[in-house]
Amino acid sequence: MKKLDTQFPDFQAELKALLAFETAQNPEIDRIVADICADVQKRGDAALIEYTNRFDGTSAQTIDDLILTQDDLQSAFERLPENIQIALKTAARRVESYHKHQKMESWTYEDEDGTLLGQQITPLDRVGIYVPGGKAAYPSSVIMNAMPAHVAGVKEIIMVVPTPKGERNDIVLAAAFVAGVTKVFTVGGAQAVAALAYGTESVPQVDKITGPGNAFVAAAKRRVFGVVGIDMVAGPSEILVIADGTTPADWVAMDLFSQAEHDEIAQAILIGTSQAYLDEVQTAMNRLIETMPRRAIIEASLGNRGAMILAKDLDEACEIANYISPEHLELSVENPQEWAKKIRHAGAIFMGRYTSESLGDYCAGPNHVLPTSRTARFSSPLGTYDFQKRSSLIQVSEQGVQKLGKTASVLAHGESLTAHARAAEFRLKDNP
Structure with missing residues (x-):
């Protein structure tokens, strides 16, 4: 795995290169x-x-x-x-x-003039x-x-x-x-x-x-x-683990393997605040890889796109995580709920040392269809809302149209859409 340090002057360039993935269509x-x-x-x-x-x-x-x-x-x-x-x-x-x-x-609500507005879900x-x-x-x-x-x-x-x-x-x-x-x-x-x-x-x-x-x-x-x-066009699987050194190294090593074993272009990244702990995880990985049936895939994945990043503290680690916007983010730290508040971009956030990403894959409850390739900056996991539609509801009252009709008429004339304006004006009591 590549070794990166946030204190090095070329860190940002190295991180950008690490995350680069050719998404252009063939x-x-x-x-x-x-x-x-x-x-x-x-x-x-x-x-x-x-x-x-x-x-x-x-x-x-x-x-x-x-x-x-x-x-x-x-x-x-x-x-x-x-x-x-x-x-x-x-x-x-x-x-x-x-x-x-x-x-x-x-849901619906009524204006003071009796106009009903709302949203119908189907x-x-x-x-x-x-x-x-x-x-x-x-x-x-x-x-x-x-x-x-x-x-x-x-x-x-x-x-x-x-x-x-x-x-x-x-x-x-x-x-x-x-x-x-x-x-x-x-x-x-x-x-x-x-x-x-x-x-x-x-x-x-x-x-x-x-x-x-x-x-x-x-x-x-x-x-x-x-x-x-x-739903989305998914890229390779990703995991980012932020660890403060309190989680057994073997656990973190296997969490990284759990995504790397998907395929050779999957990405597994560990951010730690202690070089000694990063070294401990690396030692655990060197030992545990011998037991992996998909060893060749894991080694290729970690060699191609894996990395260990040394950050100065957890605040910096969270900012790096927000830039990476990973599909899966493990906060393997003390007080994970507090640190989760600092995360703006992630497909799913796994909080605490007992929450392996694999639990989310199978049975925790949240969906495992998640945004990849930094698209968590603007998209969300697959959910019930993806299978529902919203239709706007508008029922204007006789009283309400006296005000809304005039507003619509002015704006429609401003756009030179006369029929739009006249359609609103016909409903006005003082329509000439």
Whole structure:
């Protein structure tokens, strides 16, 4: 891991270089994705079957071969060992409970002249959730994407998940059953995103697509945005740990590993206020790496984008954290709630030495779909509010229009929009 010190004159430049990640779209990927999306939009199910067989190595003959029903999901759940069933239900229950607190409600109020104003909250009709397949199975992603939609009141939740070589993962399908997914299509890639966005003979068009995927999925989500809504285009996984030296070094080392093991471009950063403690964590990492099944990925990740930063105090550490705006921020310090007040930009804040980031990934309750690549400066975690819409309510009274109509008339004439002005003036008692 790189070693940085805030007291060195080139610290800011080094930090900026550390955080740099090439987010520019790959023209070749964009071209391929554009062709796939256009083909699915034109040929529907036939194109979807063709691309799924080509890219996932399946042998589907009809679209029915790629559809799973509620009975299929329930059967997958029932095939699992009891301890996994309990874990899925526990995680889903906690995520549901947390997201109920986020649910927006409609409201109204009346002006003194009887004019009613307000906001009406309604859920989206139908959403699509993309769940990655391939290298690993992510039942947690199913719960984190589907449960807030369920809490919001979305009537149809359509899940797409690739099944390379036709292998279906029971834990992923069981998570869909527990989280209330309506229907599952065993398709992935840009073709799945296109099917959700445009609709096919069998895949219903959705209003919004959420969930992470590879570069082709990300490019497809960018392309269809506007036809449907999307949650975000996620970058590599990130963790930033601020440690005051009171947490066992082994714990912090494993927390850094927990993000580094995702892939070679994930980022793990530790900020400490003691060089001796940073050295202690490094020693722990050197020892614990021997026990990691994904050692090669962890070492590549830490070597490519990992760092240890020596700060003069926790105030400076928090300011650095605000600049980094990490996806996951662990405050492994005494009095973490007080230090959390100094954090302005982070996807999720994990407070105290007992709160590992991995608890948030699976079962604490808050969503693990979080802004990456410094986008926490202006965006938020996926939540119930992402599956709800707001409509403004306006009911002007006869008394109220006498004042509002004149104001609107003046402003409309100022914009040379005569019909706008006359529409307001017609409702005035003294209209000539």
